[in-house]
Amino acid sequence: MEGAHDMGGVAWSGPVHPEPDEPVFHAEWERRAFAITLAMAMPGGWNIDMSRFARENRPPEDYLSKSYYEIWLAGLERLMLERGLVAADEIETGKPLHPTKPVARTLSPDGVAAMLHRGGPTEREAKSPALFAVGDRVRARMIHPPTHTRLPRYVRGHVGTVELLHGVHVFPDSNSMGQENPQWLYTVTFDGRELWGPDGDATVKTSVDAWESYLEPA
Amino acid sequence: MSSHDHDHHHHDHDHSELSDTELRVRALETILTEKGYVDPAALDLLIETYETKVGPRNGARVVARAWSDPAFRARLLSDATPAISELGYAGRQGEHIVAVENTPHLHNMVVCTLCSCYPWPVLGLPPVWYKSAPYRSKAVKDPRGVLADFGFDLPDGTDIRVWDSTAEIRYLVLPMRPAGTEGWSEQRLADLVTRDSMIGTGLPKQPHEVA
Numbered sequence: 001m002e003g004a005h006d007m008g009g010v011a012w013s014g015p016v017h018p019e020p021d022e023p024v025f026h027a028e029w030e031r032r033a034f035a036i037t038l039a040m041a042m043p044g045g046w047n048i049d050m051s052r053f054a055r056e057n058r059p060p061e062d063y064l065s066k067s068y069y070e071i072w073l074a075g076l077e078r079l080m081l082e083r084g085l086v087a088a089d090e091i092e093t094g095k096p097l098h099p100t101k102p103v104a105r106t107l108s109p110d111g112v113a114a115m116l117h118r119g120g121p122t123e124r125e126a127k128s129p130a131l132f133a134v135g136d137r138v139r140a141r142m143i144h145p146p147t148h149t150r151l152p153r154y155v156r157g158h159v160g161t162v163e164l165l166h167g168v169h170v171f172p173d174s175n176s177m178g179q180e181n182p183q184w185l186y187t188v189t190f191d192g193r194e195l196w197g198p199d200g201d202a203t204v205k206t207s208v209d210a211w212e213s214y215l216e217p218a
Numbered sequence: 219m220s221s222h223d224h225d226h227h228h229h230d231h232d233h234s235e236l237s238d239t240e241l242r243v244r245a246l247e248t249i250l251t252e253k254g255y256v257d258p259a260a261l262d263l264l265i266e267t268y269e270t271k272v273g274p275r276n277g278a279r280v281v282a283r284a285w286s287d288p289a290f291r292a293r294l295l296s297d298a299t300p301a302i303s304e305l306g307y308a309g310r311q312g313e314h315i316v317a318v319e320n321t322p323h324l325h326n327m328v329v330c331t332l333c334s335c336y337p338w339p340v341l342g343l344p345p346v347w348y349k350s351a352p353y354r355s356k357a358v359k360d361p362r363g364v365l366a367d368f369g370f371d372l373p374d375g376t377d378i379r380v381w382d383s384t385a386e387i388r389y390l391v392l393p394m395r396p397a398g399t400e401g402w403s404e405q406r407l408a409d410l411v412t413r414d415s416m417i418g419t420g421l422p423k424q425p426h427e428v429a
Contacts, residue, residue, distance in 0.1 A: 008355065024343055025269070036256060039256045094244075117310075122386040152332055185387070195358075206380040
């Protein structure tokens with residue numbers, strides 16, 4: 001989708017402000033929001049692409065006015081509301097008002113280390129050969145799906161070179177809707193002038209990781 | 219995204235927002251705990267893990283090993299995920315890691331323009347600036363400008379390679395070993411390796427900085 005989250009190359013954002021000796025979290029609520037988000041994926045049953053879509057699928061003024069963990073919180077509330085795990089009146093009043101919906105699993109303290117160590121590998125068995133090889137010239141397709149995608153706007157329509165093959169990985173555009181549909185994944189590298197025209201820096205090359213259906217031969 | 223730490227014009231506004239959010243999160247945790255969906259002890263453990271166990275010290279050990287052990291460096295650059303797991307670092311947000319090496323002629327920088335993808339097992343959770351609009355927008359178009367924001371220039375003749383983490387591949391920059399560190403132990407070398415040098419927005423410390 002065309003959201004404010006797709007920030008590559010936009011001109012309105014000003015300098016980067018590194019924070020010396022930055023803490024991991026800046027407030028107690030950030031700690032809890034982070035941990036609740038990680039823990040709720042287990043009873044909630046959603047995947048990472050559903051989480052990303054729940055965060056990014058909001059009006060630009062909403063996305064841009066929220067801090068990072070405020071966006072996480074808004075995404076989490078949406079995922080829980082959609083699945084009936086909590087109701088809007090419960091979030092508003094801060095009290096449990098409705099019967100608990102049964103869930104298959106929850107995260108126990110004993111399960112934390114194993115859950116983090118397991119992670120969520122996205123590589124799957126290849127069922128067909130890769131369409132492209134390292135060195136091939138490819139064009140990022142000019143697509144504008146209204147749903148979740150991981151092809152950023154700034155590379156669409158531009159020609160780059162396949163630099164790495166990563167095997168076959170879960171396709172986020174469909175995984176955000178519950179279908180893994182794994183595809184070959186490539187690192188595709190673009191010259192600065194190709195992406196940004198005469199203002200581009202010719203000494204810079206930028207890559208994205210692109211699934212096969214994002215690409216066409218060039 | 220707004221930044222509570224740098225946006226001083228909205229300081230008062232942010233403070234009231236913070237306390238509202240604080241109350242909302244507390245209430246949410248209460249609801250989810252009472253419903254049996256979360257166990258607060260598991261939440262405490264998740265927080266403790268990323269505040270005290272998983273952070274850039276892990277990545278610094280990986281880099282120091284690569285600087286000290288040519289066979290490990292070769293394994294790291296050819297297939298980073300198993301090489302890094304030799305040191306015990308693996309899992310969430312580091313399931314598929316690629317290590318990219320800086321040279322006198324090539325400087326690597328990592329960004330996630332779409333969200334905040336970052337190699338957690340080796341670097342921990344990303345800093346605010348990494349998740350901010352300025353970094354996410356500027357890194358792919360004007361990486362030299364980003365480096366200037368961080369207070370350093372690359373020598374003439376150094377090209378820049380920017381890796382936008384748009385999939386589940388996570389990138390770790392292997393910075394160049396500082397001169398004057400011949401014969402140093404891995405432990406001493408690790409003290410030179412900064413978080414930003416493994417993202418590509420900084421350089422390792424020089425030997426005199428840790429003397």
